Amino acid sequence: MKIVIVGGGAIGRLFGSYLAKSKNEVTLLDIDNDVVGAMQDDGIGVLVNDMDDPDMVTQVAVTAITDGKLISESDLVLLMVKSFSTRKATESVAHLIGPNCPLLCVQTGLGNIEVMEQVVPRDHILAGFTFMSGTALGGAKVRYGREGKTYIGELNGDITDRVQKIANVFEASGITTQVVSRIIGRLWCKVIVFSAINPLSSLLKVPNGCLTGKMESITLMKRLLDEGKAVADANGIDLVYGDLYELLFDACQRSSNNLSSMLQDILNDRLTEIDAQNGAICRFAALSGVPVPTHQTMVELIKLLEKWRPGMEQF
Structure with missing residues (x-):
């Protein structure tokens, strides 16, 4: 072919x-x-x-x-x-x-x-x-x-x-x-899961597997999952997978030593896909009136990382 x-x-x-x-x-x-x-x-x-x-x-x-x-x-x-x-x-x-x-x-x-x-x-x-x-x-x-x-x-x-x-x-x-x-529903599932993994791994600068090792990071990821699922439900998305928590932990374990693509972008001074992941969830949330404060915070923090590097005097 x-x-x-x-x-x-x-x-x-x-x-x-x-x-x-x-x-x-x-x-x-x-x-x-x-x-x-x-x-x-x-x-x-x-x-x-x-x-x-x-x-x-x-x-x-x-x-x-x-x-x-x-x-x-x-x-x-x-x-x-x-x-x-x-x-x-x-x-x-x-x-x-x-x-x-x-x-x-x-x-x-x-x-x-x-x-x-x-x-x-x-x-x-x-x-x-x-x-x-x-x-x-x-x-x-x-x-x-x-x-x-x-x-x-x-x-x-x-x-x-x-x-x-x-x-x-x-x-x-x-x-x-x-x-x-049901490819679109499955895609939403992956986006929701990796919208919990990618920004957090980037902010903490750790491999994916580390995120399941501390209660604070687990709590944050679960909060991001809950907000993402609420947005999907409000927009009539068939999420296919019944347990996003299981999908999240499986993804972290299977890629335990990997740096997320978003963290790789941050480390290499490249733009991330935050707008198509957490940012997209925020946009769908606005259309349906669902509050997503944790996703919004992740968007703002990652955009700051994109603009600012240690040693820079100004943005």
């Missing part, structure tokens, strides 16, 4: 390495010249978790470019950029999207589908998210984190041939994948 991956971050590199090793024709599109140059020279450099020896890097060849207009055809486009880049990323590959080439959004955030709909028809969009994790390293290297399932589905809940075909390609490449009918 000819696959275009938009976004050369950790998840883009993870998926790219798996899919390319399985003989798919992978083109990775990113605006970072250094990342693209490293991929052009050496491919994606893969390190398994806890391996620091540079000789243990496995190089996986992919095509890498910075201009989407250079791509003339594809069977599938994977959108794997930060939420604040969704519109520009979608515009860069809009000419490829059609009945024979769907756009699969693999992002942890709310509101991305609505942004994509402003650029391409809704019936050409698929939704997905993954519990796989990794860390983007220098150049085009990526350290594999925890294994995890990837969920994909049609926005209307139908189980179609096109989404099953994609799942089969993912599975054949080693990406554990499940086609589901």
Whole structure:
């Protein structure tokens, strides 16, 4: 299958390495010249978790470019950029999207589908998210984190041939994948859970597993879960999972040694996805009149971290 991956971050590199090793024709599109140059020279450099020896890097060849207009055809486009880049990323590959080439959004955030709909028809969009994790390293290297399932589905809940075909390609490449009918409800569940994990791990600067080790952090995460669930209920969202607390603790345990993506962004002086996670919950809360003071506080604190670093005299 000819696959275009938009976004050369950790998840883009993870998926790219798996899919390319399985003989798919992978083109990775990113605006970072250094990342693209490293991929052009050496491919994606893969390190398994806890391996620091540079000789243990496995190089996986992919095509890498910075201009989407250079791509003339594809069977599938994977959108794997930060939420604040969704519109520009979608515009860069809009000419490829059609009945024979769907756009699969693999992002942890709310509101991305609505942004994509402003650029391409809704019936050409698929939704997905993954519990796989990794860390983007220098150049085009990526350290594999925890294994995890990837969920994909049609926005209307139908189980179609096109989404099953994609799942089969993912599975054949080693990406554990499940086609589901209630993909939006499942996405909300992940956003609520990681809206409890990501900002708190970023503020405390600790791996995810540390958050379940202190009663104060557990209490804060539960408060964020309760507020998120109340917002989902008020907006008629089918959350699918009956116990978000269990999902939260499982996510922390499975990624116990990992730094959350938001913490990685803070440590690398990058913008975070706080607006598409806790910020999105706040926006839905405002529409339904649900108070979410803990989420609002997290948004404000993370935005301060984005603007201010120790040693800076002013914002």
